[in-house]
Every structure is written in C-alpha cells, then in structure tokens.
Amino acid sequence: MLKLQNVSKQFDRKVVLDDINVEIKTGEIVSLLGPSGSGKTTLLNIILGLTQLDHGRIIFNDMDLSNVSMKNRGFNIVFQDYALFPHLSAYENIIYGLRNKKGLVSETELQEYIDFLELKPHLAKKIGELSGGQKQRVALARTLVMKPKILLLDEPLSALDGVIKESIKQRIQSIAREYKLTTIIVTHDPEEALTLSDKILIINQGNISQFGTPQEIINQPNNDFVKEFILKQLQIKRQNIYNLFGEKYA
Incomplete structure (x- = not known):
C-alpha cells in the first residue's frame, strides 16, 4: 500500500500541493486528474522521488520513503515522450x-x-x-x-488516438492485473481517467477535489468543480459515458 500523508509543496512561495492525504492499494490503477497547473505532475514527481516534498510523508508498505532517493525507491516511470x-x-x-x-x-x-x-x-x-x-x-x-514496485505513467495516451489508444489502455490494465502492479497515471483527460482507472484523484489548485471510483465521481461529484470539469469543460464523449454509467449521465 502507498500512503501519502499531509504532502505539501511550494515553488517560489506558491503553494502547488496543500496537505494531500491518499491511500492507494496494491494493484490499483489510480489516475491523477486535473487541469494544467493543478499540481498532478508535481505529485507524481514527489512519489517518484524526482521532487522533494516540503512537508508530509510517503509511506510504502509501512516504510517511510520521504527522504529515500529516487534510485532507491524502486519506482519506475514511463515519460510522456517515451x-x-x-x-x-x-x-x-x-x-x-x-x-x-x-x-x-x-x-x-x-x-x-x-x-x-x-x-x-x-x-x-x-x-x-x-x-x-x-x-x-x-x-x-x-x-x-x-x-518496479510501482509503475508511474505521465500522460501515456496523449500522443495516441483511435484504436491504438484503446489498445494501450487495455495493455496498461492487463499489466496491473497480471503483475498486481500498482499503477499511477497523470492525465488531463477525464475520459481516459474514467475508462482506465480503478480510482481517480481529482486535483484542483493543489487540493484534492475528490478521490473515488469513476462511478462515485460521476454519480456523486463532491463539488461544482468536479461536476463541471468532468461533464462539461472537457466534453467527454457521450457514448463513452453512456457505456460506462447509463443514459442518465450521457
């Protein structure tokens, strides 16, 4: 299990992440979803060990990795440009x-x-x-x-489209299931997060807006930002929403 406890980060006195608390179970696929500048990539880099947190702890299988180097954490990343x-x-x-x-x-x-x-x-x-x-x-x-003990993916589908994108989605899901590999994905695309993930962490201005399953986020959005971001601002394809959650939300 991966636990993020009170994780906070500032750059030049600007708060990028503010008191993030999350628990991710072994083998789960979790998407970090949010608009540009929300803090999701910074959070991914903190988990990887590429960026040092200012406050809080990173706990993996009961071990505190907060001050452990990226090399010694045993997490691996696939970058956006491969x-x-x-x-x-x-x-x-x-x-x-x-x-x-x-x-x-x-x-x-x-x-x-x-x-x-x-x-x-x-x-x-x-x-x-x-x-x-x-x-x-x-x-x-x-x-x-x-x-890797955890697989991190930075916008893994952004350069792909159509059948190829769907194929890679299935590959990522198969990898997580086959190897019981906890997988954390950064994406700005609600459709990708909803169709790929077991859980979605929605971040806005450095804060958690909601953490839950795709069904929970669609059926019970925590606030107006979640509802607007998921269903309106990025205009998720109606057919995909219908297939996942029924006609009421399409």
Missing part, C-alpha cells in the same frame, strides 16, 4: 536498464514481457521505424523488466 534511444533497436532499448542489474530478470522472464506486449516482430527495428503504439509498448517493456 524517452527511448533512437540509435538503439527496440530490443536494446528494452534491456538498456539491465546493464548494471545482472540477474534481475531471467531470459525466460524477459521473453515473457516481450511476448506479453507482442513486441517480438519489432525487436530489431530502430525506434524511428516504430508506430506510436509500438514505442509506448517498448517503453512499458523497458520499465517492466526493471521489476
């Missing part, structure tokens, strides 16, 4: 992090990850020869082989 090495093949990208981690995964495990993400036909290709969805799968494989 951060793949263009001069290397897909396979070389996947195993890149294992150079200094000999024995972390067996050859059998490595092939299981590759097969799970259906990457075998693309292993010899350079990154420039891959589609957006294939690049995303390579980035996921490169992260999974490091056996």
Whole structure:
C-alpha cells in the first residue's frame, strides 16, 4: 500500500500541493486528474522521488520513503515522450536498464514481457521505424523488466488516438492485473481517467477535489468543480459515458 500523508509543496512561495492525504492499494490503477497547473505532475514527481516534498510523508508498505532517493525507491516511470534511444533497436532499448542489474530478470522472464506486449516482430527495428503504439509498448517493456514496485505513467495516451489508444489502455490494465502492479497515471483527460482507472484523484489548485471510483465521481461529484470539469469543460464523449454509467449521465 502507498500512503501519502499531509504532502505539501511550494515553488517560489506558491503553494502547488496543500496537505494531500491518499491511500492507494496494491494493484490499483489510480489516475491523477486535473487541469494544467493543478499540481498532478508535481505529485507524481514527489512519489517518484524526482521532487522533494516540503512537508508530509510517503509511506510504502509501512516504510517511510520521504527522504529515500529516487534510485532507491524502486519506482519506475514511463515519460510522456517515451524517452527511448533512437540509435538503439527496440530490443536494446528494452534491456538498456539491465546493464548494471545482472540477474534481475531471467531470459525466460524477459521473453515473457516481450511476448506479453507482442513486441517480438519489432525487436530489431530502430525506434524511428516504430508506430506510436509500438514505442509506448517498448517503453512499458523497458520499465517492466526493471521489476518496479510501482509503475508511474505521465500522460501515456496523449500522443495516441483511435484504436491504438484503446489498445494501450487495455495493455496498461492487463499489466496491473497480471503483475498486481500498482499503477499511477497523470492525465488531463477525464475520459481516459474514467475508462482506465480503478480510482481517480481529482486535483484542483493543489487540493484534492475528490478521490473515488469513476462511478462515485460521476454519480456523486463532491463539488461544482468536479461536476463541471468532468461533464462539461472537457466534453467527454457521450457514448463513452453512456457505456460506462447509463443514459442518465450521457
């Protein structure tokens, strides 16, 4: 379990996160959702260890990681732009992090990850020869082989559309279920959060507006901001809302 206790952060005296308290269960997919500048990316970076919090604690499986370095937390991130090495093949990208981690995964495990993400036909290709969805799968494989304790994803679907986006959604859900891997996703898109997540943490101006299941957020929005942001400002596709929650909310 991951617990965020009274997490706060300021930049240049501006409060970016104010007293964030959340508990995330093992294997859950949780989306950090909010408008630009709401503090969601800062919170992701604090969990990762890339940004130091000013106040509060990060507790993972009863261990206080608040002052533990990013390297020693064992959490891994897939960045929005994938951060793949263009001069290397897909396979070389996947195993890149294992150079200094000999024995972390067996050859059998490595092939299981590759097969799970259906990457075998693309292993010899350079990154420039891959589609957006294939690049995303390579980035996921490169992260999974490091056996992360928590998987962090920064806007994983923003560069994708249509069938490819739906395919990657399913992959992310399958990864979380198959490996019981707690997965935390930053997104600005309510549709993505509603269709992908077990829970959604809606952040506005550094504060929690609501934390709950997609059904709870749709059926019982905590305040006007949640209702406006989810149902009006970003104009979620009516058909997706209908499929998830019924005609009343479409």
